[in-house]
Amino acid sequence: MMHDFAVYAVTPENSRGRRVQEDPPAGRSEFQRDRDRIIHSTAFRRLEYKTQVFVNHEGDLFRTRLTHSLEVAQIGRSVARNLHLNEDLVEAIALAHDLGHTPFGHAGQDALNECMKDHGGFEHNLQSLRVVDVLEERYGLFNGLNLCFETREGILKHCSMKNAKRLGDVGERFIANQRPSLEAQLANLADEIAYNNHDVDDGLRSGLIDQEQLEGVGIFSRHLSMVRKRYPDIAGRRLVHETVRRMINTLVADLTQQSMDSISDARLDSLNGVRSSPALIGFSETIRQEQQELKKFLREHLYRHYQVSRMSNKARHTVEMLFNAFSSDTRLLPPADQSRFQKEGHQAIADYIAGMTDRYAIREYRRLFAIEES
Numbered sequence: 001m002m003h004d005f006a007v008y009a010v011t012p013e014n015s016r017g018r019r020v021q022e023d024p025p026a027g028r029s030e031f032q033r034d035r036d037r038i039i040h041s042t043a044f045r046r047l048e049y050k051t052q053v054f055v056n057h058e059g060d061l062f063r064t065r066l067t068h069s070l071e072v073a074q075i076g077r078s079v080a081r082n083l084h085l086n087e088d089l090v091e092a093i094a095l096a097h098d099l100g101h102t103p104f105g106h107a108g109q110d111a112l113n114e115c116m117k118d119h120g121g122f123e124h125n126l127q128s129l130r131v132v133d134v135l136e137e138r139y140g141l142f143n144g145l146n147l148c149f150e151t152r153e154g155i156l157k158h159c160s161m162k163n164a165k166r167l168g169d170v171g172e173r174f175i176a177n178q179r180p181s182l183e184a185q186l187a188n189l190a191d192e193i194a195y196n197n198h199d200v201d202d203g204l205r206s207g208l209i210d211q212e213q214l215e216g217v218g219i220f221s222r223h224l225s226m227v228r229k230r231y232p233d234i235a236g237r238r239l240v241h242e243t244v245r246r247m248i249n250t251l252v253a254d255l256t257q258q259s260m261d262s263i264s265d266a267r268l269d270s271l272n273g274v275r276s277s278p279a280l281i282g283f284s285e286t287i288r289q290e291q292q293e294l295k296k297f298l299r300e301h302l303y304r305h306y307q308v309s310r311m312s313n314k315a316r317h318t319v320e321m322l323f324n325a326f327s328s329d330t331r332l333l334p335p336a337d338q339s340r341f342q343k344e345g346h347q348a349i350a351d352y353i354a355g356m357t358d359r360y361a362i363r364e365y366r367r368l369f370a371i372e373e374s
């Protein structure tokens with residue numbers, strides 16, 4: 001196998017390994033094996049039917065958590081290749097980063113967190129780790145996917161101090177105030193590039209925001225005028241795509257260059273140097289500010305659009321009703337989850353609800369509350 005890793009990259013050789021020791025894989029690296037396990041997991045297939053911003057049944061062309069995760073992986077891999085980081089690790093983190101998301105996107109997560117407030121709360125990041133560490137049941141030797149430390153650390157983007165203390169190895173860096181690998185830092189920013197851009201695209205497609213509004217946003221208008229100059233007659237979806245692809249390109253190029261400069265200024269000679277340095281993967285100041293402006297626009301005009309809010313309200317209601325029903329009478333849970341409730345308490349209910357796809361949650365709601373359903 002050909003490797004061209006930088007000295008500060010995570011490699012199969014400097015990895016802290018798996019929790020349960022296994023024979024080394026043949027014909028693929030440890031991190032390729034992690035990626036493959038994630039793709040074959042049940043939680044990964046569920047991403048297809050989980051909301052990113054638009055609920056799954058609202059339209060066939062909007063991003064779902066699955067296509068979002070694929071875009072994050074694509075962007076992350078491009079940058080990783082240019083920085084000589086571990087592309088397989090970035091890909092594995094990107095594909096797994098949203099596995100713990102509830103149905104109905106952030107509205108679902110907020111509702112479940114509120115329901116769980118007397119039982120330790122609910123946090124999708126931590127839940128993604130729980131999926132790969134505990135909840136997947138596929139292997140004879142262990143629960144979860146038994147992923148490498150660096151993949152698990154990348155999935156746990158942030159967590160509370162209380163949880164950090166409880167988590168062991170992957171919690172240590174929060175206590176010691178250290179940074180994760182550059183691959184983990186990169187997957188995080190690839191996530192940001194992906195959602196800012198696809199939310200512009202999906203927002204325009206849905207008609208909830210329009211092009212004139214976006215022309216007041218620096219990064220959009222700058223790229224839009226480049227496209228108009230190059231193709232004076234272009235319009236409609238093609239104009240949007242030409243603009244968005246240029247925005248992604250600008251962000252990827254800026255992230256690559258800025259990170260390369262920060263890495264070289266830090267004079268890293270090993271992976272350990274990464275952990276004690278400040279975050280080294282990042283945008284230039286100008287681009288960072290432009291991204292803030294775009295995020296603010298999306299928050300005000302898309303995520304808080306009244307049509308999105310009405311859907312979020314239904315989502316919240318659905319999650320709350322399910323949670324309340326299960327916690328007031330655990331016999332309403334499927335038998336396997338009832339026995340898990342005996343051991344794990346309300347966490348078992350949170351696991352069951354978080355694992356639901358949008359449409360499963362809607363169906364379960366009907367089965368529990370619509371008198372004519374069974």
Ligand code: MG
Nearest residue numbers: 068097098191
């Ligand atoms: Mg994401």
